[in-house]
Amino acid sequence: MESRSAALERAHEHAVTWLDSLDERPVPPAVDADEMVRRLGDLPDGPTPAAEVVDLLAEACEPGLVAIPSGRFFGMVIGGSLPAALGADWLTSAWDQNVGLRSLTPAGAAVEEVAGRWLLDLFGLPSGSAVGFVTGATMANFTCLAAARDTALRRAGYDVRAGLRGGPGVRVLVGPERHPSVDLPLRFLGLGDPIAVPADAAGRIRPEALAESLADVGGPAIVVLQAGNIHSGDFDPFADCVALAHERGAWVHVDGAFGLWAAVSPRWRERVRGLADADSWATDAHKTLNVPYDAGLAIVRDADALASSMAMHGDYLIQASGDPQERTPELSRRGRGFATWAALRSLGRSGVADLVERLASHARTLADGAREIPGCEVHNDVVFTQVCLSFGDDDRTRSVGEALLADGVTWMSGSRWHDRAIVRISVSNWSTTDDDVRRSLEALHRAAEAAG
Numbered sequence: 001m002e003s004r005s006a007a008l009e010r011a012h013e014h015a016v017t018w019l020d021s022l023d024e025r026p027v028p029p030a031v032d033a034d035e036m037v038r039r040l041g042d043l044p045d046g047p048t049p050a051a052e053v054v055d056l057l058a059e060a061c062e063p064g065l066v067a068i069p070s071g072r073f074f075g076m077v078i079g080g081s082l083p084a085a086l087g088a089d090w091l092t093s094a095w096d097q098n099v100g101l102r103s104l105t106p107a108g109a110a111v112e113e114v115a116g117r118w119l120l121d122l123f124g125l126p127s128g129s130a131v132g133f134v135t136g137a138t139m140a141n142f143t144c145l146a147a148a149r150d151t152a153l154r155r156a157g158y159d160v161r162a163g164l165r166g167g168p169g170v171r172v173l174v175g176p177e178r179h180p181s182v183d184l185p186l187r188f189l190g191l192g193d194p195i196a197v198p199a200d201a202a203g204r205i206r207p208e209a210l211a212e213s214l215a216d217v218g219g220p221a222i223v224v225l226q227a228g229n230i231h232s233g234d235f236d237p238f239a240d241c242v243a244l245a246h247e248r249g250a251w252v253h254v255d256g257a258f259g260l261w262a263a264v265s266p267r268w269r270e271r272v273r274g275l276a277d278a279d280s281w282a283t284d285a286h287k288t289l290n291v292p293y294d295a296g297l298a299i300v301r302d303a304d305a306l307a308s309s310m311a312m313h314g315d316y317l318i319q320a321s322g323d324p325q326e327r328t329p330e331l332s333r334r335g336r337g338f339a340t341w342a343a344l345r346s347l348g349r350s351g352v353a354d355l356v357e358r359l360a361s362h363a364r365t366l367a368d369g370a371r372e373i374p375g376c377e378v379h380n381d382v383v384f385t386q387v388c389l390s391f392g393d394d395d396r397t398r399s400v401g402e403a404l405l406a407d408g409v410t411w412m413s414g415s416r417w418h419d420r421a422i423v424r425i426s427v428s429n430w431s432t433t434d435d436d437v438r439r440s441l442e443a444l445h446r447a448a449e450a451a452g
């Protein structure tokens with residue numbers, strides 16, 4: 001077992017060296033993925049000692065790592081890792097629990113039940129809802145929408161087990177700016193392309209347009225709303241939309257990958273009004289809560305509906321009602337709840353709200369600072385953690401984005417929103433400090449100057 005201890009000690013040392021480097025190292029990688037493939041080499045003929053393999057891996061990967069956990073990474077929507085969550089994640093690998101069955105892994109099952117309860121309480125969602133620990137928000141959308149589809153069919157007198165052919169078509173209504181991770185699960189589920197309902201300038205569905213679309217669609221329907229638009233950061237008008245959808249008998253699902261966390265603070269009370277009346281909610285702990293990856297959360301009000309869509313049965317399985325596998329699309333999987341439990345336990349109720357409020361406050365400071373750069377325009381009302389900037393025409397905006405990446409102090413990603421190029425800022429990392437914000441704004445100034 002000496003080799004195991006040696007491997008873990010080497011991993012600990014490399015991890016600490018990496019985390020200590022984040023404050024000063026450039027955020028972008030030094031080499032691209034093709035170079036990394038070359039560096040990782042060929043399969044050797046014989047074995048290599050474990051500690052040496054850990055060293056080899058750490059040394060080979062170092063130049064291809066992006067400082068995503070640094071406080072100056074504002075790309076996509078990617079959080080870092082809270083120390084307690086990271087420690088718990090290491091233990092999760094060491095414990096190697098297969099969390100599908102309550103009897104097989106009591107600790108893994110219980111931690112998910114407890115963290116699930118805490119999450120429902122924090123979000124203000126119905127206390128009897130089922131919480132499935134899935135890989136990410138895409139699979140959370142899939143899991144919730146599977147329950148939505150099967151319930152919609154059941155209400156129409158049809159069982160999905162008979163196959164979709166011959167059944168009533170289920171139509172799905174979405175906003176035009178929903179995340180693509182809504183469309184993909186709809187394809188997995190055989191539901192096809194959704195119907196886009198017109199929205200306002202912040203990407204929020206217009207309730208009167210939803211009422212018209214619902215009237216046009218016959219048969220079973222699902223309405224997908226959004227908490228946290230990836231460009232504006234804004235929220236669909238839940239109270240009005242949920243009421244309209246429910247009047248029509250439609251299931252309401254909310255994609256709240258990063259934005260559901262607004263519900264933990266009174267600051268967004270008005271924006272999330274009506275959110276808790278939906279039927280299912282997708283989110284994750286790896287973005288806003290800053291848990292390491294593989295921390296999606298599928299929440300469904302009707303626990304039996306979720307179990308009916310997800311539960312597997314096998315004679316060799318020691319099954320019990322309430323097994324974790326009844327809430328996720330997988331049977332075998334890692335103990336995803338440990339790290340989420342640890343993050344929540346370390347922050348406590350007030351700490352979770354402080355974290356989310358701090359992210360949003362950094363976003364506002366970044367927007368205010370960016371406005372002072374000649375030629376820079378902020379395109380959204382910064383209501384949450386997202387900021388969209390342009391610097392004149394599309395070519396110049398793109399040049400600023402490229403100059404920023406070349407500068408290396410911060411990472412903001414390019415996108416297109418409302419038919420124009422933009423530089424997107426997403427504040428998602430617990431470790432971002434006022435100093436990170438100041439350094440990032442200085443880098444943005446330098447990039448704007450370099451772009452001419």
Ligand SMILES: Cc1ncc(COP(=O)(O)O)c(C=O)c1O
Binds near residue numbers: 137138230256257296
């Ligand atoms: C609004 C929204 N929904 C869904 C997703 C997909 O999340 P994941 O990458 O965890 O699957 C994202 C990712 O950024 C998102 O922003």
